[in-house]
Amino acid sequence: MTNLIIMVVIGLAIVILTIVDIVWTTLWVEGGxxxxxxxxxxxxxxxxxxxxxxxxxxxxLTGPLLLIGTLFMWVVLLWFGWFLVFSASPQAIMNTSNPQAISWHNVMYYSGYTLFTLGLGDYSPGGPYWQLLTALASGTGMLFFTFGASYIISIVGAVVDKRSFSSSISEIGKSSEEIIKAAWNGKDFSDIDLLLMNLSDNLSKVAVKHKAYPLLHYYHTSDKEKTMSLTVPTIDDALSILAYGIEDRAKPNGILLKKFRNGVKDYLDVLEETYMTKANDPLKLPDLTKLRKAGYPVVADDVFEKNMKGHEERRQQLLGFVLKDNWKEEDIVTSK
Incomplete structure (x- = not known):
């Protein structure tokens, strides 16, 4: 009797922990x-x-393998948990077509088809308690398939969104210098205002999805133009130049600029919370020399460096993001 209780408790504990993990991962937006x-x-x-x-x-391949591996892990844990439960007693299940003794592989078979709700009838529960547990096992199978399907759709959609965001930045410019030049209309940088508004909203959505589905962190791409670990530092360098390296008379809308910069910081905070750690050193400051020689209204280097004081932690996060995604600082196409 003691062994029966222990087996049932261990099996149900595995099932419950797996269900908690499934619900936590797929439904809890704030929980990661x-x-x-x-x-x-x-x-x-x-x-x-x-x-x-x-x-x-x-x-x-890491992202797709992880998605498949996560779903497979949930199946195996649920299956093994219910196998332990139904292995606790020889009377747990009965063979309705043959009175021979039930073996461990029969229990494995019964646990599996109950979980996957195939509806086979050659085995049946051996009493009211086992009938209840069988119904619960079938319910966990339905729970897995429902949540698993929605999880796949959510992950794939979020991957498309993050790569679309990166492409939107790369289309403007592949370096902070190119972005600055693209925003110049001959007298100021107000042409970038609408872009800041749209990209800020899109980045906020990506940040929320990263927190809700941390598996997104591991969807790596070899295309630099679709890699957020490279495009985010690039656009942040451009934002830093616009905020602290441009003369006041030529700056874009201050509210929109602040909103986008705050959006980048929120995104980096989400990554640090769920994925990466800050680098020991900050990302190097962009070089204003070429912009200055081209006639753009940039401030002196010492003024820019002074204005950027106090942003070291932010730039440590940026470099940490680059390194965690297995890139190097040199992979960022900037005006450094």
Whole structure:
């Protein structure tokens, strides 16, 4: 009797922990990934970065593999948990077509088809309590398929959104210098106002999705123009120049500029909370020399450096983001 209770308790504990992980990962927007999924993701990313080296074709497989691996892990844990429960007693299930003794693989079979709701009838629960547990096992299977399907759709949609955001930045300019030049209308940088408004809203949505679905962090791409770990530092350098490196008379709308910069900081805070750590050193400041020689109204270098004091932590986050995604500072196309 004691062994029966222990087996049932252990099995149900595994099932409950798995359900909590599924619900936490798929439904809790503010909670990020569940404990099991979070550790699986971090461990897989660590292994993939070690074995891939500089081969980004291998590293970009991490996201899809993690999505498949997460779903497979949930199935295995649920299946194993219910296997332990129904293995607790020889009377847990009965063979309706053959009175022979029930073996462990029969229990595994019964647990599996109950979980996947196939509706086979050659085995049946051996009493009222086992009938109740069978119904619960079937319910967890339905829960997994429902949440699993919605999770796949959400992840794929969020990956498209983050890559679309990066492409929107790259289309304006592949470096902070190009973005600054594209925003110049001959007298000031007001042409960038509408862009700041749209990109700010899109970045906020991406940040929320990153917090809701941390698996997004591990969807790597070898295309620099679609990589947020490179395009975000690039646009942030452009924002820093516009905010602190341009003469006051030529600056864009201050409210929109502040909103976008705050959006970038919020995004970096989400990443630091769920994915990366700050680098020891800050990202290098953009070089204003070429812009100055081209006649753009930029301030002196010492003034720019003074204005950027107090933003070291932000730039440590930016560099940490670059390094965590297995890129280097030199991969950022800027005017440095």
């Amino acid at each position: 990934a569940g404990f099991i999924t979070d550790n699986l993701s971090k461990g897989t990313w660590f292994v993939m970065t070690k074995i891939s080296g500089n081969n980004r074709k291998i590293l970009r």
